[in-house]
Structure formats: structure tokens, C-alpha cells
Amino acid sequence: MATNKNIPEVEWEYAPSLEGTSHIQLKKKYDLFIGGKWVKPSSGKYFQSINPANEEVLAEVAYGSEKDVDIAVKAARKAYNEVWSIMPAAERAKYIYRIARLMQERARELAVIETLDGGKTIREARDIDVPLACNHFFYYAGWADKLEYAFPNRKVESLGVAGQIIPWNFPLLMAAWKIAPALAAGNTVVLKPAETTSLTALKLAEIIEAAGLPAGVVNIVTGYGDTGAAIVNHSDVNKIAFTGSTNVGKIIQKALAGTSKKLTLELGGKSANIIFDDAPIDQAVEGIVNGIFFNQGHVCCAGSRLFVQENVAEKVIAKLKERLKTLYVGNPLDKNTDIGAINSKEQLATITKYLEIGKQEGAEMYQPACTIPAKGFYCPPTLFTNVAQSNRIAQEEIFGPVLTIQTFRTIDEVIQKANNSPYGLAAGVWTEKGARIFNMANQLNAGVIWANTYNKFDPTSPFGGYKESGFGREGGVHGLAAYVKFV
Amino acid sequence: MQMKKDIQQSIDQLLFNSPTIDKVGVEERVARFQTRSIKGDSKLQALKMALNMIDLTTLEGKDSPGKVQQMCYKAMHLHDELPNLPTVAAVCVYPSMVKIAKSALLNSKVNVASVSTAFPSGQAPLAVKLADTTFAVNEGADEIDMVISRGKFLAGEYSFVFDEIAAIKDACGNARLKVILETGELLTLDNVRKASDLAILAGADFIKTSTGKIQPAATMQVTYTMLMAIKDYYEATGKMIGMKPAGGISTSKLALHYLVMVKEVLGNAWLSNEWFRFGASSLANDVLMQLMKAETGVYQSPDYFSID
Structure with a gap:
């Protein structure tokens, strides 16, 4: 900007302020989290997760195959039948609250890893992604023992095993959006993070392990599109929740046509x-x-x-x-x-x-x-x-x-x-x-x-689309409806 | 009479173009200025810049010539233990103290600013306000801090307020005019924006938030709204207007947030005391304390900093 007086314009710049990374714990190699244990992929294959800000390798991540997905779904089914579906709802809530609290305790680490792995700014990871992800667990934990009040005059039951495939733009937040309502409603989960951003989902698996969640209730199978396809096509999965591109969403809907699997899709937009x-x-x-x-x-x-x-x-x-x-x-x-x-x-x-x-x-x-x-x-x-x-x-x-x-x-x-x-x-x-x-x-x-605002999110508020942006809602009571059946 | 009506209409027309302000949006924007990182050399530079922008102020009924003289000495010698410190921009006093301040500041670059127009309420007829201003200017004031008639503004008598500012501006001669909106009495950011536009169009060299006598005094939200008015005026005319938040800015950290806001809204060109001031009495010592901390590595007791 030009001045209309002859005063030399000062140069004053902000000081670079890099968030420290010394406090985070990342393993060199991550296996699959199945049945409460870390298991090697059956193919023996791993892929690299890089930091898009400088192209450095952060860790190697297991490439889950159809076989691994099958093992994960079996673990989820076993946990559903033997533990999770028959556990008193108030007990389920305790586990979900515990996950939320552990996430809060490790918020700083989660934010830094989210930034390293996905390229988003530390400001957003720290102020938006991680707190919102925690809040989703807190919010749905509250619903676990109140399902009968969520849908007045209707009786609801859990679905069974939910297969969930999430995108790379909000890795931890999308995992929370998917896992929290599924668990609250009494389902067990097989979740596949996006191949470029698996790390915070794997950290979440560590938190879930630390929370003592019964083995097999949440399984994290990392991999590429074929890993996701194996989840979609698995015959013992009761529900698919997908967030990602409209093209893939269409493929999933075709694949599920004629099956009894319940489906929610949260796809693209041009808002x-x-x-x-x-x-x-x-x-x-x-x-x-x-x-x-x-x-x-x-x-x-x-x-x-x-x-x-x-x-x-x-x-x-x-x-x-x-x-x-x-x-x-x-x-x-x-x-x-x-x-x-x-x-x-x-x-x-x-x-x-x-x-x-x-x-x-x-x-x-x-x-x-x-x-x-x-x-x-x-x-x-x-x-x-x-x-x-x-x-x-x-x-x-x-x-x-x-x-x-x-x-x-x-x-x-x-x-x-x-x-x-x-x-x-x-x-x-x-x-x-x-x-x-x-x-x-x-x-x-x-x-x-x-x-008069934009991009505001809250766990209590439903989110989802019309037309080719998908169907089903996440967040709020509406988000709960996607994980129950009315009987 | 016809002419007066025309002016009234054209002023209404001008203010009709003042944009509306969404408070929630302003709060969000302002919060972002507070997350910028200022440390090390960047902080040292900013602290010295802030010192140099201060209008050291005393506006009490009990002000004595001695107190004003002491404050003027402080204005020139902020903390002699620290080398290479700037002076403050100005001292701000009542008209009756202008002469004393002026002679105390002889041979320095520190300006004397005087409040006028029946400060702080402005509840006096125009003739009194003009006499008040002329007196201060004749006593040697380099800058005049006037108050607007908030009552008339709130009653929608914008042309009255406009005329009053224009008349005071005439009475100022070479002194620069700061127009105090007293935002704490304007109640809404929409009003703050309108009053800013009005003051700028009527001839203000600076717009200033508050007298310091009414709470809330300066806030970042209000200052942001006024900075946007200055920016829009600059974009339209190429003319720079100065900004002075006053009252309530007593810590270095907050002062630095203000500087970030000025930089991001108006650009580096406004980062001098020619265009930006802090109206404050206790800010200087907090900044000095921070500078001593940078120099020595430890915080000093407040007892080591003179209170004048």
C-alpha cells in the first residue's frame, strides 16, 4: 500500500513458530489392528505414509487384503455376538467416554500427527479436528443408554458389524463420526482409513486398546481401494458407511444392490x-x-x-x-x-x-x-x-x-x-x-x-447431502438412526 | 435552509452506504489475529514500535502541573536503564495543562495532544466546544482529541454531528484532529461503523475509540470495525486516516495483538505513530517490563519502573 506521507514503511514480520514434534510417538511400522491385537498383513506387504509438506516418509503401514478383512469381520462378529450386543448400554457408554477422555489427554499428539500425515495446518488440527473428534465420542457416549428415547414410540436394535471407509481430508474426525455412533448403538466396527492418512486412525486404535475396549469391537484395517472393496463385498457385514468420492460411492451402491446391507454415503459437493x-x-x-x-x-x-x-x-x-x-x-x-x-x-x-x-x-x-x-x-x-x-x-x-x-x-x-x-x-x-x-x-x-457463516460443525447437528452428495446423516440423533434398525 | 436539507440528505446517503456489521463474524476474525506468533526479534521490534505509538495520558480532575511535568519527563525518558528506547508519540492532557506540557517537552519530538469539546461527555454548545479547542490550539497543542455528540448521533441527527466535527476541524488549524466516537455509548458495531464513516468524511485525521471514562473502552472488535472503515476510505480515495484505540489496553500482549490487526487489515504503512496510537497510561510500563525481561532474561519487580 502506498503512503501519502514520506515515512519509511516498516518491515515487521511474524516469527516462525513450529509446533514441536519431539513429543509424538510414531512407530516405524504399523500392523493391522484386528481382534484387539496388532497383526501382520497376510500379504506381508506395507506401504509408506508420507508427509505431504516435505515428502518425507513418516511410517510404513500394513496393506490389508481380502483375507485380512475376512479375519477382521469375523473378529467383529465374535465381539458383537459374545460381548458388545449383550453388554448393558450404560457399560458401553463408559467405554466410549473413556475413549473420548484418552483422546483429549493425547490431543496435542493427535493434532501434530494429523498435521504431519495430512498436510493440514496445526491451527486447524489443534482447534478444530481433534476437539470435534473428541466431542463426537462424548456426544454419542451419552446416547448409548438412551436409545429408547432417541426414537419415541419405536423400538430399535443394533445392526451388527459395520464396515466403514473414511477419506483423507479429516482422518481422525471422520473416524470419530463413524465409530462413535456405531458403538453407541451397539454395533462393532471394521474401519478402513484412507491410504494417505492412516496414522491418526492407528493412533486411535492405540487409544482404543488403552481404553480396554473388548477385543474385536473396533478393528482398523489399513490399505488401498481393494481393501475397502473387500469390506463392502464381505457377506457378513450388515452396514456400510462410506465418505469419499461420488464415483466410488456409486460403485458401492451398485455392489450393495440386492443385499440386505444398510448403506449411508457422504460424497462430494460443489456447494x-x-x-x-x-x-x-x-x-x-x-x-x-x-x-x-x-x-x-x-x-x-x-x-x-x-x-x-x-x-x-x-x-x-x-x-x-x-x-x-x-x-x-x-x-x-x-x-x-x-x-x-x-x-x-x-x-x-x-x-x-x-x-x-x-x-x-x-x-x-x-x-x-x-x-x-x-x-x-x-x-x-x-x-x-x-x-x-x-x-x-x-x-x-x-x-x-x-x-x-x-x-x-x-x-x-x-x-x-x-x-x-x-x-x-x-x-x-x-x-x-x-x-x-x-x-x-x-x-x-x-x-x-x-x-451468515460457513463451515460450522457440531456433534449435535446432522450433516449429509442430497442427490449425488449422498444420503443418510451423520451427527445428532439423525446420525444414530444410521446405525440402528427399527423393530 | 434548503441547502441544509440537501446536506442532511447527502450525509444520510453517504451513511446509507456504510456496510452492516455482523458481530459474530467480527469476533471470529479478531480471534485469528491473536494466534499469530510474535517472539524473539519480531517481538522486540513490535514492543519498541508499541512504545513509540503510545499517547501517554492523564485526564483527571486532580491533575497537577507537577504530575504533568513528571509525565512529560517520562515520555522522553521511558527507562534510561535501557539504551536505544524510542520516546512515546505524545502526551495527552486537558487544555489547561497544554502550556505546562508544551514547555516540559520543549526540544523533544513528543507531541502534546489535548482533549477538547467539553471532554468527556461533549454536553456543551458548539460555541463552548470551539472556544475549548481554540484555547488548546493557542496554548500550543499539536493534536486535538475531540468527542462527538453521542446523544445527537443516537438520535439520528447525523448532519449535526458532521457539522460539529467539521467546525472543530476548522478550529484546529495545523493541529491534527482525533475524533473520539466513545464506542462504549454507541452500543452496536453498526453504529461504530456509521460514526467512523461520518467522522472520516467530516475531516478527522484520526478516529479514536474512547475517552477512557466509559466502559467498555477500546476492544479489538470495535477497533477492527473502525480499521475496516479506514481501509474502505483509503481504497476509495487513497487518503490515509489514523487510528487510536484508547482505554483498556494495558498489557504488551494485547498491544501486540492490535499491531497484528493493523498490519493485516491496513498493512505495514500504518505501523508508525503517524497513523496508529495507543491511548494508554499503564501500557508503557508493561512494555518496558517485557523489554527488560528480553534484556536480562528475568522479570523485574514493578517497583523498578517509575509510575508518573
Whole structure:
């Protein structure tokens, strides 16, 4: 910024502040956690989990095969039949509370490992991921002995063995979203973390071990897509819960057609964030930033399609560009960092591909000048203006820090554009008018609608999508319903 | 009369363009400024910067010439045990003390700021406020800290408030005008934003949060809202306006959070006492204590720092 007086401008920079890593305990090699024991994969194969911020190897992780999955499901079935399903519900709750407390005690270690393994900033891992994951266990622990009150006038029973497959964007949090309600409702679990981010799920297995949870109630089988497929196709699994891409979700739904397995899918999104001209503009700009750049945009409900009312568009875009200049991109372990590392080389390639597509489609790209570490996978925050509804960058999920900006004139127009997507996970509405918020909430086809805020999560609040964003809800009483049958 | 109505309408029109403020969003944004890491050299630099931005203030009915003289000495010699310390930016006193302060600060770069316009309530007719201001300027004040008529503002008489600020600005001559909004009496951030826009448009060189006589005084939320008004005005006109949070900033840590906020909202250009001030009386000693800690490795007793 130029000054209108002749005073030399000071240079004042923050001090780098790297979160220490000396206190964390990571084994060199992780086996599968099955039946309460750490067992070697039948194939003898392991794969590497790397730190996307500097491409260094963190640990080797077992590659679970179909055979390993079978052993895990058998262990889960045995634990279900002999222990977990017949245990008094209040006793079940005690175990879940214990897991939550142990997670809290090891919160710092979990946050650091989450940052190392996944590339997310330590600020977010420490302030959002880990506390929320703990809260999910606390919340569902409370429901364990109150199931009969959760669904008035209906009798519920547990399902049996739940197969759960989780993504790499919120590894520990997604494990908590899946495991906590399953256990509370009386089910046992076989969970597969994503191949790039297995470590916090394995740390969770250690916590579960330390909590003395009966053997086989929770089994963690690490591996790739074929490991997940083995869980989906196993004949003795009663329920599949999947969070991940819409493509894989479709494959799973096809595979389960004609079986009695219960299914919930939490898939992709291309959520609309809508700014009306009467919105608190500066706070809306913050909401846009938080909506798309939270967790490097690796958020299924990211507000990746921005719609700004025409008469304030110029102002909002100018402010947004200014704001992007103050975001720190870099080492995720630095407490100052706002945008960390992209989760994997593959994901960075996908994002880069979409940046090219955007430019070819004639959209105008803006990235602030920022220095990016030489090693590791990074992408600066990116805006696209001059975007058409028919552009691929406005239709397809990029899953990175990339925002497309369109303008609108009337309410009908923006509702039509926002709903004109195969997805329907979330939406944001920014306006001072209460009535308009309710009108929009009624007309937008999205599972979650935020008013004058974005990306807010709470264990008590259900989360899930419409259309190709999936079905079933996680969180709240609704999340419990996914793990019971009504009898 | 017709002309006055036109002005009223155009002021209403201007304030109509003041954006609304969402308090929850402001709180979230402000919380983020508090997580930046400032230590080592970065902290030393910031502490010295903060010292240099302080308006050392005494605004008591019982202020004596001796007290003011002592404070002026402190303003120039913050802690002689530490070498290379800056002075504070200014001392801030009542009009009756301006002459005393001025002569005590002779041959220094420390400015004399005087409150005026029937500080702190502003409950006096314009003629009295003008006389108050002219007196302070004639006594040698380099800066005038005026208060707005909050009652008129809350009643929606924006043009009254606008005219009053413009008239005081005229009376200031070469003195720089700081306009105190007394945000603790404006009640909402929407009002803070409107009053900021109003003051800037009426000719303020600085906008200032509080008199220090009303609670809450300066908060980060309020200061952020005012900084955004300054930013928007700068983007529109290229003209810089200064900011002075006053009252309630008594620790170094909090002062550093404010500096982070100024840096991230307005940029490094505002990080000098030309454009940013802390209105504070006890902040200086806390900053000095931190600087001594950096120098010696241990915290000193407060008894080692002069209270003036």
C-alpha cells in the first residue's frame, strides 16, 4: 500500500513458530489392528505414509487384503455376538467416554500427527479436528443408554458389524463420526482409513486398546481401494458407511444392490456460497475465505461456487483479492500458517489440471503473490472470475483451494443456479434479512445451509447431502438412526 | 435552509452506504489475529514500535502541573536503564495543562495532544466546544482529541454531528484532529461503523475509540470495525486516516495483538505513530517490563519502573 506521507514503511514480520514434534510417538511400522491385537498383513506387504509438506516418509503401514478383512469381520462378529450386543448400554457408554477422555489427554499428539500425515495446518488440527473428534465420542457416549428415547414410540436394535471407509481430508474426525455412533448403538466396527492418512486412525486404535475396549469391537484395517472393496463385498457385514468420492460411492451402491446391507454415503459437493447486497460485506468476505480455503479446500462441503449479487460483486471481489494477500501459505506445522499442504501428489495434480481447464475455458485466474516451500505439495489460494455455469470448473468438484465466482441479479436466478448441480451437500447464505434466509433455506437443495457463516460443525447437528452428495446423516440423533434398525 | 436539507440528505446517503456489521463474524476474525506468533526479534521490534505509538495520558480532575511535568519527563525518558528506547508519540492532557506540557517537552519530538469539546461527555454548545479547542490550539497543542455528540448521533441527527466535527476541524488549524466516537455509548458495531464513516468524511485525521471514562473502552472488535472503515476510505480515495484505540489496553500482549490487526487489515504503512496510537497510561510500563525481561532474561519487580 502506498503512503501519502514520506515515512519509511516498516518491515515487521511474524516469527516462525513450529509446533514441536519431539513429543509424538510414531512407530516405524504399523500392523493391522484386528481382534484387539496388532497383526501382520497376510500379504506381508506395507506401504509408506508420507508427509505431504516435505515428502518425507513418516511410517510404513500394513496393506490389508481380502483375507485380512475376512479375519477382521469375523473378529467383529465374535465381539458383537459374545460381548458388545449383550453388554448393558450404560457399560458401553463408559467405554466410549473413556475413549473420548484418552483422546483429549493425547490431543496435542493427535493434532501434530494429523498435521504431519495430512498436510493440514496445526491451527486447524489443534482447534478444530481433534476437539470435534473428541466431542463426537462424548456426544454419542451419552446416547448409548438412551436409545429408547432417541426414537419415541419405536423400538430399535443394533445392526451388527459395520464396515466403514473414511477419506483423507479429516482422518481422525471422520473416524470419530463413524465409530462413535456405531458403538453407541451397539454395533462393532471394521474401519478402513484412507491410504494417505492412516496414522491418526492407528493412533486411535492405540487409544482404543488403552481404553480396554473388548477385543474385536473396533478393528482398523489399513490399505488401498481393494481393501475397502473387500469390506463392502464381505457377506457378513450388515452396514456400510462410506465418505469419499461420488464415483466410488456409486460403485458401492451398485455392489450393495440386492443385499440386505444398510448403506449411508457422504460424497462430494460443489456447494454454493451466496452473497446478497445487504450482507455484512466484510464478514461475508471472511466467510468466503473460510468456506473455500479451510483445510486447503479439501472439504466435501467447501463453498466452492461463489455467487455474488451483481451490484456488490466488484466490491466483494476486490476485497477478496486484498484479503488473499494476507493468507500465509506454507509449512503446516507453523502456527502462523493459514493454508497448509495439499494432501498428496495425486491431488495436487488433479487441482493443477483443473486450473488449466479453467484457463482454457476462458475464466480469469487470480492467485496472490506468495512464496511456496520448494519441497512438498502446495497450491496458492485461487480465484476464478468470468466463470460460466457450463464451465467444468463450476460443475466438477476440484477439492482444492480454488473458488469460482459468478454474479447474479435476482433471487430466482441464484436459486436456480445454486441448485443446478448434481451435488447438494451444503450452501451458505449471506444477508441481513431473516425472511430471506428462511426462503433460501426452503428452496436450496442442500443438506446443510449456513446463514451468515460457513463451515460450522457440531456433534449435535446432522450433516449429509442430497442427490449425488449422498444420503443418510451423520451427527445428532439423525446420525444414530444410521446405525440402528427399527423393530 | 434548503441547502441544509440537501446536506442532511447527502450525509444520510453517504451513511446509507456504510456496510452492516455482523458481530459474530467480527469476533471470529479478531480471534485469528491473536494466534499469530510474535517472539524473539519480531517481538522486540513490535514492543519498541508499541512504545513509540503510545499517547501517554492523564485526564483527571486532580491533575497537577507537577504530575504533568513528571509525565512529560517520562515520555522522553521511558527507562534510561535501557539504551536505544524510542520516546512515546505524545502526551495527552486537558487544555489547561497544554502550556505546562508544551514547555516540559520543549526540544523533544513528543507531541502534546489535548482533549477538547467539553471532554468527556461533549454536553456543551458548539460555541463552548470551539472556544475549548481554540484555547488548546493557542496554548500550543499539536493534536486535538475531540468527542462527538453521542446523544445527537443516537438520535439520528447525523448532519449535526458532521457539522460539529467539521467546525472543530476548522478550529484546529495545523493541529491534527482525533475524533473520539466513545464506542462504549454507541452500543452496536453498526453504529461504530456509521460514526467512523461520518467522522472520516467530516475531516478527522484520526478516529479514536474512547475517552477512557466509559466502559467498555477500546476492544479489538470495535477497533477492527473502525480499521475496516479506514481501509474502505483509503481504497476509495487513497487518503490515509489514523487510528487510536484508547482505554483498556494495558498489557504488551494485547498491544501486540492490535499491531497484528493493523498490519493485516491496513498493512505495514500504518505501523508508525503517524497513523496508529495507543491511548494508554499503564501500557508503557508493561512494555518496558517485557523489554527488560528480553534484556536480562528475568522479570523485574514493578517497583523498578517509575509510575508518573
